[in-house]
Amino acid sequence: MIINTHSHIYDEAFDNDREVVFQRALEAGVEMLLLPNCDEKTIKPMMEFYEKHPDNVRVMMGLHPEEVKEEYKTKLAVIENEIPRFARNDSGVLVGIGEIGLDFYWDDTFKNEQIEVLSEQLHWAKELGLPVSIHTRNAFHEMFKVLDHEQDGRLSGVMHCFNGTYDEAKTAISYGMHLGLGGVITYKNCGVKEFLADIPMDRIVLETDDPYLPPIPYRGQRNEPAYIVKTAEKVAEIYNVTTEEICKKTTDNAIKLFKLVS
Numbered sequence: 001m002i003i004n005t006h007s008h009i010y011d012e013a014f015d016n017d018r019e020v021v022f023q024r025a026l027e028a029g030v031e032m033l034l035l036p037n038c039d040e041k042t043i044k045p046m047m048e049f050y051e052k053h054p055d056n057v058r059v060m061m062g063l064h065p066e067e068v069k070e071e072y073k074t075k076l077a078v079i080e081n082e083i084p085r086f087a088r089n090d091s092g093v094l095v096g097i098g099e100i101g102l103d104f105y106w107d108d109t110f111k112n113e114q115i116e117v118l119s120e121q122l123h124w125a126k127e128l129g130l131p132v133s134i135h136t137r138n139a140f141h142e143m144f145k146v147l148d149h150e151q152d153g154r155l156s157g158v159m160h161c162f163n164g165t166y167d168e169a170k171t172a173i174s175y176g177m178h179l180g181l182g183g184v185i186t187y188k189n190c191g192v193k194e195f196l197a198d199i200p201m202d203r204i205v206l207e208t209d210d211p212y213l214p215p216i217p218y219r220g221q222r223n224e225p226a227y228i229v230k231t232a233e234k235v236a237e238i239y240n241v242t243t244e245e246i247c248k249k250t251t252d253n254a255i256k257l258f259k260l261v262s
């Protein structure tokens, strides 16, 4: 059994074959998908997919840093207003706050607004007792400043698609974070491979971030949840354990972190 802690299967990239893609994931042993939200428009397709597969899907609510533009206050308010009806839901559908973070790669025009939106959503997570799924690109320095300020013992979560240095990995873990490992770990030039074996195995979880960042041998194609197996195999090779062991360990980690109940 594998838990995929970061999938955007509700994305329009899957509009023509979403159910086929989902069946392939089940056949590959992926029993649960955690879906992080992106903006106010993705809530509907995300929840529609949850409603079709309530036994295998959980969701997170959040505003993605790349969606923080002029109208960010309105977007954030829409998402905040959606949270209570899920948080009160006994099915435990809402398991985290995400996808949140900082991304200064393409554009840092809204740098301060991104930091404000991130901090606000970290407050939601702390109040609700939920873990976070954090996206960081070209922004580790600012991210750690925010985490340092906000961590009061209540924050936990995943640095999704972690692609930093060993020092950044250790710092993230010191702030209560897990490292989310996806297709990037299979890439030849990925630096995380070099030190991953020194990261305690109880601080890692698996993900795909589909439809983006497919593992080798699918590079250049659309990524999908089932491809997580390739990442699991690579991670197992790095830790020098069996793939089954990695799947079991990362699943246990995800169950604990996201308080998943079946």
Ligand SMILES: [Zn+2]
Binding pocket: 006, 008, 036, 099, 209
């Ligand atoms: Zn994502």
